[in-house]
Amino acid sequence: MPYKKILTIQDVSCVGQCSLTVALPILSASGTETCILPSAVLSTHTGGFKGYTFRDLTEDIPGIADHWEREGIKFDAVYSGYLGSARQIEYVKDITRRLSGENAVSIVDPAMADNGKLYVGFDEDFVQAMKSLVFSADIILPNITEACMLTGTEYRESYDKAYIDGLLDSLESAGASTVILTGVSYRPETTGVLVDENGKRSYYEHKKISKGCHGTGDVYASAFAGALLGGRTLVEAARIAADFTVLCIEKTQGDPAHWYGVKFEQALPDYIRMLGL
Secondary structure (H helix, E strand, C coil), rough: CCEEEEEEEEEEEECCCCCCHHHHHHHHHCCCEEEEEEEEEEECCCCCCCCCCCCCCCCHHHHHHHHHHHCCCCEEEEEEEECCCCCCCCCCCHHHHHHHHEEEEEEEECCEEECCCEEECCHHHHHHHHHHHHCCCCCCCEEEEHHHHHHHCCCCCCCCCHHHHHHHHHHHHCCCCEEECCCCCCCCCCCEEEEEEEEEEEEEECCCCCCCCCCCHHHHHHHHHHHHHHCHHHHHHHHHHHHHHHHHHHHHHCCCCCCCCCCCCHHHHHHHHHHCC
């Protein structure tokens, strides 16, 4: 198995099982050397907690990148998640350009919207800034809401295959090369992921768990990146990440006190087995 080095850039929500607190352990469990660049530090994530603390680390990012460049540090992949501002988006683009090694891959999870709405704190200017990062990346992992916002497509709660194909066509026309579209559900009891690699499309359907959980997008993107860096194909990585995410949710069901995330730690041995490690 190749031993590769990935840089993941996103916030640290100290409690809440999302962003870097899931990306670091999941990527490490995949056998990938995982380096981190925190974009902010929060006491908890913002989904349901009140009075959380927030420290913006935007000003620290250029100095960290400059130090890495002086040290000759290069990465086999750069994977970005939740970013707090348009300035941070520009810094991610700069780091990807300066610090990517030969044949490196850039992976972007737009992490800005769901269920037809932007997350709190984001606006249309942020969406426009995100487009420049998304459409310069090798692989993007939007959900349907994010894909609609990136392409100016009307969001629909109900849709058919023709609608999803049109959405993927719009992403390709805007510059996307490889898309992992998450949360694609053609039947009430199932959902899935659609892999679009330069127009070649493959759909993986799995069971749908009605109650959503915080942080599952981060769990999915991290598990996908780890599987891909470990040598799996796009379709294999998408499938493994989906199966792992479902398992994480299943291990959390039945515990109403654990509303703020998923018990992904308990599923890490299963993820390692899925990867054949």
